[in-house]
Amino acid sequence: MRLTATFMLVVMAGLFLLSRQYVSFHPAWGYLNAFAEAAMVGGLADWFAVTALFRRPLGLPIPHTAIIPENKDRIADTMAQFLRDNFLTPAVVARRMQSMNLARAAGEFLVEPKTGPKTGSGSRIGGGAAELLAGILESLDPERLGGQVKAGLKNQMAKLEISPLLGQMLTAAIADRRHLPLMDSMIRWAGLTLEDNEEMVRAMIHDRANSLIRWVGLDERLANSVLDGLYKLLAEVLVDPHHPLRGKIEEGLEKLAHDLIHDQPTRDKVEKMKRELLDNPAVAHWWQSVWERIRGGLIAMARNPDKTLSGQLGSSLSELGAALRDDPALQLQINRFARRTAVGVATRYGGQIVQLVSETVRRWDARTVTDRIESAVGRDLQFIRINGTVVGGLVGVTLHFLDGLF
Numbered sequence: 001m002r003l004t005a006t007f008m009l010v011v012m013a014g015l016f017l018l019s020r021q022y023v024s025f026h027p028a029w030g031y032l033n034a035f036a037e038a039a040m041v042g043g044l045a046d047w048f049a050v051t052a053l054f055r056r057p058l059g060l061p062i063p064h065t066a067i068i069p070e071n072k073d074r075i076a077d078t079m080a081q082f083l084r085d086n087f088l089t090p091a092v093v094a095r096r097m098q099s100m101n102l103a104r105a106a107g108e109f110l111v112e113p114k115t116g117p118k119t120g121s122g123s124r125i126g127g128g129a130a131e132l133l134a135g136i137l138e139s140l141d142p143e144r145l146g147g148q149v150k151a152g153l154k155n156q157m158a159k160l161e162i163s164p165l166l167g168q169m170l171t172a173a174i175a176d177r178r179h180l181p182l183m184d185s186m187i188r189w190a191g192l193t194l195e196d197n198e199e200m201v202r203a204m205i206h207d208r209a210n211s212l213i214r215w216v217g218l219d220e221r222l223a224n225s226v227l228d229g230l231y232k233l234l235a236e237v238l239v240d241p242h243h244p245l246r247g248k249i250e251e252g253l254e255k256l257a258h259d260l261i262h263d264q265p266t267r268d269k270v271e272k273m274k275r276e277l278l279d280n281p282a283v284a285h286w287w288q289s290v291w292e293r294i295r296g297g298l299i300a301m302a303r304n305p306d307k308t309l310s311g312q313l314g315s316s317l318s319e320l321g322a323a324l325r326d327d328p329a330l331q332l333q334i335n336r337f338a339r340r341t342a343v344g345v346a347t348r349y350g351g352q353i354v355q356l357v358s359e360t361v362r363r364w365d366a367r368t369v370t371d372r373i374e375s376a377v378g379r380d381l382q383f384i385r386i387n388g389t390v391v392g393g394l395v396g397v398t399l400h401f402l403d404g405l406f
Helices: 002-019 027-054 072-086 090-098 102-111 121-139 142-159 162-175 180-196 198-208 211-216 218-239 244-262 264-278 281-303 305-310 312-326 328-363 366-377 379-405
Strands: none
Touching: 002 027, 002 379, 027 366, 027 379, 072 328, 072 366, 090 328, 102 312, 102 328, 142 264, 162 244, 162 264, 180 198, 180 218, 198 218, 218 244, 244 264, 312 328, 366 379
């Protein structure tokens, strides 16, 4: 387009030189000469105007030229201000998010992830995102990232007071009778533990019996009686749901649940145990291994999304997508959460975002700014020159006609 505009200017200059030789032969040559002269002036003027935006015409230090390179920093600040005032204000973000149903769009994609839009771009976007995620996870330093994850989990757990949470969970479990299977399991575990340690129990009774009892052999009978009594007690507690010992155990659990919520010394003990557990190196090592397994699983899922989506995870995601697509109440809640999140991001980080834009443009050199803006505008810049040539020629013909008329 630049060559085309320049070629038109050269053609007008050639017509001007040619027509001025024959002006006296016929009036038509006068019109052609006027058209070419005015077109040449219009083309040159618009060439100067377009060039002055981006550089100095012919390298001459003409005032008010190379406008964009000379005002690069002001352009950066203006762009940032425009972005902040028109896109990143909470009101604008909220109004834009109000018209979007993100939950339904996500649900439709989860139900049929391979269809996407009509162009099939959904599959390409999904594949590209999966490949990008896998590349990021593989390139990150496992030790450093694992340490960050470990530190993040530890900090969050340290902030969370788990004693009331445990108390509420235990209270709810007792109210719904969900503690009974756990109690049965504990009784069975106690019986198996007693069975595995019979010899230790017999040795303890033998050691504590006096010499007379040991001499007459009553210690063995005493041990058998103790073991038989314990086995019988555990069996009765296991088969009888109304056994008094079960009631005592439930009373103890209810008191524990109450103390976990309302008793400050109990809460302090639980918090102390939690801190000691978090500071244990074995726990830190366990968190590191858990993160590595999670990272490996995410990489495998990203590398083979078809296999992942064809299994249990794919079925679960499809069910979630159907719920998002078909449940207006769920859509309302999720869209409201997304809108509040976006508004919060705009409020807290809008200034940092526009500052990033401003600083990035400021760091560009003048040639980079010029080339990027000129490339973005593209062919229209050269159409300005072409239009200037044509319009100038038409104005020249009109003026020549009026001059001859009057």
